[in-house]
Amino acid sequence: MKEYFSNIFTAFSTVWTGMKITFKHLFIPSVTIQYPEVRLQLPERERNRLYVNMDDCIGCDQCARACPVNCISIETVKSVPGDDLGKTSNGKKKALWVTRFDIDFAKCCYCQLCVFPCPTECIYMTDVYEFSEFDRDKLIYEFSTLTKEEKREKLERLDRHYNEREADKLGRM
Ligand code: SF4
Ligand code: SF4
Numbered sequence: 001m002k003e004y005f006s007n008i009f010t011a012f013s014t015v016w017t018g019m020k021i022t023f024k025h026l027f028i029p030s031v032t033i034q035y036p037e038v039r040l041q042l043p044e045r046e047r048n049r050l051y052v053n054m055d056d057c058i059g060c061d062q063c064a065r066a067c068p069v070n071c072i073s074i075e076t077v078k079s080v081p082g083d084d085l086g087k088t089s090n091g092k093k094k095a096l097w098v099t100r101f102d103i104d105f106a107k108c109c110y111c112q113l114c115v116f117p118c119p120t121e122c123i124y125m126t127d128v129y130e131f132s133e134f135d136r137d138k139l140i141y142e143f144s145t146l147t148k149e150e151k152r153e154k155l156e157r158l159d160r161h162y163n164e165r166e167a168d169k170l171g172r173m
Contacts, residue, residue, distance in 0.1 A: 036130075047110040048129040050103055052143040056088040056122035059096035063114035063123050071107035072114060075100035077154040080161040088120045098144055099151040105131070106139040 033040065059076035076096040079085055085094035115123055133139055146154070 042127060042129075046125075046127070046129070047112050048125050048127055049105060049131055050108070050114070050123060051126045052101055052103070053122040053124075054098060054101065054143055054145045056090070056120040057098050057101065057143075058088060058092055058094050058120060059098040059101075060119060062117040062119065066113045066117050068111060068113060069107045069109055071104040073100060073102045073104075074098065077151070078158055080157055088122070090120055092120055097146065097151075097154045099146050099154060101143040102140055103143070104140045106136045 059074060061074050064072040064074050077099050079095055079097060087093055112125060115125065
């Protein structure tokens with residue numbers, strides 16, 4: 001008999017404890033927000049998707065070498081005499097055509113280690129953090145502004161330049 005009443009008491013007290021928590025939360029302001037209509041202010045040093053300003057990239061490869069997961073792929077072609085690649089906004093002379101600059105964001109761990117060694121500060125974090133894709137290949141971002149045809153043309157011109165230089169050397173011998 002004693003156990004019977006003890007069980008009833010336990011049942012009521014546990015329900016009461018649960019209901020107390022429920023009622024308490026009725027008067028606590030909600031902590032969820034109506035995302036995506038409402039967005040939280042991002043912290044000052046957040047890390048998001050990278051961007052590369054190719055106008056300022058000199059193709060030095062330092063960012064790729066700093067990347068711990070090898071998700072930056074850079075290919076360059078040397079310029080030949082007569083090419084005018086101009087200068088970066090901080091005055092560095094450009095000497096390489098950057099024919100490929102891909103970042104695979106499926107591999108990127110957003111460590112930001114690629115950002116610090118860049119001599120022209122042209123690779124940086126943006127405030128974009130919503131860029132999920134169903135297809136992993138779509139997470140490979142191509143930043144080079146040169147087309148495949150332009151890449152081929154630069155390679156051919158460099159080959160021609162080397163050949164002409166060799167022919168010149170042989171002619172002088
Ligand atoms: S943020 Fe880190 S992982 Fe991503 S590209 Fe830069 S160095 Fe590589
Ligand atoms: S470190 Fe900067 S300049 Fe050098 S290849 Fe990377 S993005 Fe370009």
